[in-house]
Amino acid sequence: MIDFKLSEEHLMLRDSVKDYVERDIAPKVNEYDKAQKSLYPEVLPKMGELGILGVCIPEKYGGAGFDYIALALVCEELERIDTSLRVIMSVHTALSSCTLWWWASEEQKEKYLIPQAQGEKIGxxxxxxxxxxxxxxxxxxxxxxxxxxxxxxxxxxxxxxxxxxxxxxxxxxxxxxxxxxxxxxxxxxxxxxxxxxxxxxxxxxxxxxxxxxxxxxxxxxxxxxxxxxxxxGFKIAMTALDNGRYTVAAGAVGSIRASLEASKKYCHERKAFGQEIGKFQLIQEHLAFIQAGYDQSQLLVFKAGWLKNQGIENTRETGMAKWQATNYASDAANRAIQIHGAMGFSGDFPLERFWRNARANTILEGTNEIQKLIQGSFILGFRKKPELRCKLPPYKPGE
Ligand SMILES: Cc1cc2nc3c(=O)[nH]c(=O)nc-3n(C[C@H](O)[C@H](O)[C@H](O)COP(=O)(O)OP(=O)(O)OC[C@H]3O[C@@H](n4cnc5c(N)ncnc54)[C@H](O)[C@@H]3O)c2cc1C
CATH class of the missing domain: 2.40.110.10 (Butyryl-CoA Dehydrogenase, subunit A, domain 2)
Incomplete structure (x- = not known):
């Protein structure tokens, strides 16, 4: 059975992250971006307190014990405000903590994973x-x-x-x-x-x-x-990137949503030729493309997250999600700038920041050219599912 319904716990987690970043971070993010000032010293303690930093790490290792869908939801809410916030989940949680969870000895987990999952140390x-x-x-x-x-x-x-x-x-x-x-x-x-x-x-x-x-x-x-x-080391890096890319894709979904929300609002506010610009069908076409990007990217992310929850190898599916979602996010920001006309070009509006940030995601954690090569090599059978001594740990509720 395919079930798209999010659990009560998922919704509560998503809403608490959304409330926090909308209230405390969104009002100042443009200013930090312009000043090239890191938000991290300010946001990390609060994110640790909220349990976000170890969201998908089992409780026995200091985490919040949520699943990979929860990780995606957090990434979406964070990147809806700014990419630098989602980077925290990709780097600290996915690339570092998840990798320690999968590969570290119990002594290493005790020393490094538990403090990271609790937000006391950053990886x-x-x-x-x-x-x-x-x-x-x-x-x-x-x-x-x-x-x-x-x-x-x-x-x-x-x-x-x-x-x-x-x-x-x-x-x-x-x-x-x-x-x-x-x-x-x-x-x-x-x-x-x-x-x-x-x-x-x-x-x-x-x-x-x-x-x-x-x-x-x-x-x-x-x-x-x-x-x-x-x-x-190479296998460790590749399993780490499977998780990191997943968070990049999930964050890109948030970036697309941000472009969509800003554009929708502006379409009603801005008037040209005596009517709101949203009445023009060429503007509606932009919105339709942004919405298509959101829907398709979110489906790809949820599919990859489902595979991860089952402990099923997911390199191809995660690579597909990363490639598509980050491309769509770039396209969405570009279209949002167009919808906003000259205001989209202005540093006082967030659209140019969305666009600049979206460019990073097509490069980091494996460029999108590399994601296409992954698809090609799986399709042609050149690439086999890797044999890992470390078995992908499926999500176990209550662990
Ligand atoms: C904001 C940001 C944050 C980052 N954070 C981290 C981090 O925390 N940790 C970390 O280790 N790295 C990080 N990176 C680095 C990132 O992972 C690399 O930039 C990325 O893997 C690409 O490597 P490169 O820049 O050396 O490009 P190159 O590998 O030199 O590639 C240059 C171009 O050639 C293309 N290319 C290369 N090989 C092939 C091929 N076989 N077929 C077709 N095209 C090819 C690439 O797609 C690209 O277009 C970050 C990068 C950015 C921009």
């Missing part, structure tokens, strides 16, 4: 480097073991939440093995000696969130902080 994700983004297998950061420590050297770039994070999942090359088999993943605390971070300025979008660089110079990481086994 981030360091995969991209100056020389490689899409081509993960070519990463150059190196790690070698010395006794009960690994020594890490390298540079990670375009790392979201670099300033507020307490620790990073860092992917590095170990041993002599080339390509994907030579990659390992480490939990690296920011306070370790040899870790230097810096924040990028003048990004096109996501300006109310920090993004930057991590330089690792002879950073000594306890061997106990190796996540999974040495050769499992």
């Amino acid at each position: 981030a994700f360091g995969l991209t480097e100056p020389g490689c983004g899409s081509d993960v297998a070519n990463l150059q950061t190196r790690a070698h073991q010395e006794g009960d420590e690994y020594v890490l050297n390298g540079t990670k770039q375009w790392i979201s939440m670099v300033e507020v994070a307490d620790s990073f999942l860092i992917f590095a090359r170990v041993g002599k093995e080339k390509g994907v088999k030579g990659i390992a993943c480490f939990i690296v605390e920011k306070e370790l000696q040899g870790v230097t971070i810096s924040v990028f300025h003048n990004k096109l979008g996501v300006r109310a969130g920090d993004t930057g660089e991590i330089v690792l110079q002879n950073v000594r990481v306890p061997a106990a902080n190796l996540l999974g086994r040495e050769a499992e």
Whole structure:
């Protein structure tokens, strides 16, 4: 049976997030964006208090014990206000905490996952480097073991939440093995000696969130902080991205809704040739396209979320949701600007911010070209469902 009805708990969670961000964050988000000032120090404590940061992490690991649909609903409400807010869910919750939930030992979960799920510590994700983004297998950061420590050297770039994070999942090359088999993943605390971070300025979008660089110079990481086994880094990164992309897609649904809501309002307010512009059928066509993007993207996200809840492998479906939803969000913001005429071009209205932010989502967590390649390789049978030592944990109510 297919059931599209959201539970009472889903609706309450969605409404509490919506109330919070509409009341406390929406009035100031444009100002933070213009000043390129990070919202994170202000919003993270409250999001932790609301249980949002560990929304889909089981209660036994400090989370709120909701399912993946709940994660999507939170992302939609956050990105409806600003992309930088949804980035928190993608990076801290999906890329970092969910990855620890799936792959970490019980000791690692105790030390890192529980404080993250409770919002006491913040996790981030360091995969991209100056020389490689899409081509993960070519990463150059190196790690070698010395006794009960690994020594890490390298540079990670375009790392979201670099300033507020307490620790990073860092992917590095170990041993002599080339390509994907030579990659390992480490939990690296920011306070370790040899870790230097810096924040990028003048990004096109996501300006109310920090993004930057991590330089690792002879950073000594306890061997106990190796996540999974040495050769499992690539698989860990790919399972992390399956969750991260899901949140990007869900957030894009919120971005489309924001474009739709703003446009609908303006269509009634603005008059031309003696009538509200919403009466013009060419304007209605824009609205119809935005609505189509919303409906289709939300369906793709819910389908991917359903698969995740069952513990069914979902790389293709999640990639499809990410590709389609982020493309639609860009298109929706573009159409919303057109509907608003010159006011859409103005920094006093949020439309140009929606559009700048939407561009980021077609690039981060695997560009949309990469999402298309994923579809092609599954269709043609070049790509098999991965064999994972770690089984995708299905959602278990009450856990
Ligand atoms: C705002 C923002 C936040 C980010 N946050 C993080 C983060 O927290 N952690 C992190 O690790 N990274 C992060 N990233 C980095 C992001 O994941 C990478 O930018 C992305 O994976 C693309 O890599 P690249 O920029 O090196 O592009 P490249 O890989 O150099 O690609 C350049 C172009 O070539 C295309 N291309 C590459 N390979 C192929 C191919 N095989 N076939 C067809 N086309 C191809 C790409 O689609 C793209 O159009 C962030 C990026 C942004 C913009």
